[in-house]
Amino acid sequence: MPANENERPGERELVAQLLRLGLVDAGGPIPFGDDMAAAEPGAAPLLWSSDMLMDGVDFDSSVHDWRSIGRKAMAVSLSDCAAMAAAPLAALCAIALEQRLPMRAALDLQAGVAEAARAAGCRVVGGDTNSWPQPSVICVTVSARPEPGRALVTRRGARPGAALYLTGKLGGSILGRHMRPPLRIDVALAMNRELGPLAMIDISDGLAIDLSRMLEASGCGAELEAPLLEDVIHDDARTLARQTGRPPLAHALHDGEDFELLVALPAPLPKALAERFGLALIGRVVEGAEMALVARDGQRRPIEPRGWEHPVG
């Protein structure tokens, strides 16, 4: 469902054109392009989403073991469930495996999928098994529902005054963390029970671009506080920054595949409550359409809504 780190500018344009040409359905209860869609019409629909992972892009089978690859394929889909505050129910795993791979690789892949699914209370109920002479492709589709009596949390509920929180630190995932997306379903469900989140999205393509998607869907802008962002820079972002020569903050803003949640809450939380949920405040939603980074001295500069183009390794 989400465009991912491989999105080129042309692909955002593609989605816009699909909507304009009426080739996809924009009339449902969820904005087209959100983390999950409605699998059936009507109120309280079952939610679903598909994520496709490709060898050499989202993983590298010459480096990563197949069990890790399977875990990641499932975890990426589970991250979509977390972003909608929905409890995962079932999954389909469709694969096109490079034809020279041994049976062991296929079983390890499926064991990884099953392991990640089980950890989230999700059952693998079907799939589609193919082989071909090209690099392997995995497409996991997951179904989920909000808890009984709880509202859907989409991208479009953010409003001026809302406080922006992250469930974890960002940047430098390419050093290895991108193969181990965190499981944020429990905290997402707990937030939906206790904190009334206005909007959520998972950081799959980078904080800047994913925040811009939430803001675009909600018709708002945002101000991120540079001193607060300092606290959510992952150690991996600092390590990577020493290799790339870019600032660690740039990695935290623009690297993809962290799979933490970005949450808009109605107001800032008491510090103890934020800590209980593992939430870090990074800024606020404002009127307008701009994303700005506000330095300690009050100076503002715009944040570009771009993700990081990273190779796999």
Add this chain to the structure above:
Amino acid sequence: MPANENERPGERELVAQLLRLGLVDAGGPIPFGDDMAAAEPGAAPLLWSSDMLMDGVDFDSSVHDWRSIGRKAMAVSLSDCAAMAAAPLAALCAIALEQRLPMRAALDLQAGVAEAARAAGCRVVGGDTNSWPQPSVICVTVSARPEPGRALVTRRGARPGAALYLTGKLGGSILGRHMRPPLRIDVALAMNRELGPLAMIDISDGLAIDLSRMLEASGCGAELEAPLLEDVIHDDARTLARQTGRPPLAHALHDGEDFELLVALPAPLPKALAERFGLALIGRVVEGAEMALVARDGQRRPIEPRGWEHPVG
């Protein structure tokens, strides 16, 4: 969901191992490996299935236009709905497009998907858009429900005495028909209202292998009547037979991608009723586990449960 024409012996074995190792869920209301699975627990679940199509295997983008490719990708999934006598509701379309393709190709592909979906009353509600330097891959996932008050039709309800019918002619689809799967949803729903089908499957990999799947799931054998089969040999099978030197009947039995329905009905239908549904009788379900071809003179020979390995062209 279904293993497809690219299934190697190792992939049937893979599914068996997944079940044995407990890596997939075999406890649902539908046998694992049926045309669709249950997207949520409980009675009357939403059904879903994924089908992955790969360039150079299921289509050839150097020969087929992208609109036709999109139509086929959707139609293959709709065929799964027909096989379960379920009305399609919504679809997700995940793609990894070869990165040098122009935007036009992506739009044509999606237009084909939308066109086939619309013809079946199905809405395209989401997807996942990627590009990569390898041949294109498309994974369509569809959701569906039986009509209100109607039972699920799976593969496992066939029983001795049941009559075996086909919704159309078979063989030689590789000459071009494989790109235009027939839409058998209306007849499937009508059969489920009026004829009480015991078991159904769509012929994706070939009559012999798909019949063997129905029989295995049902714990039965079957006898197909050679003179009846003569009437379901497609003209394309005869044309292809002239090229391959194999008998036309071998093409009808073992070629894949016809996407007609194989239906087990409780008893043979009056001829006029069969004609009204466009159904052709081909044989019967029997005790045991064997598939036999019965010649006009009563001579029997076993039918091998193998599909045709065909190149794309």
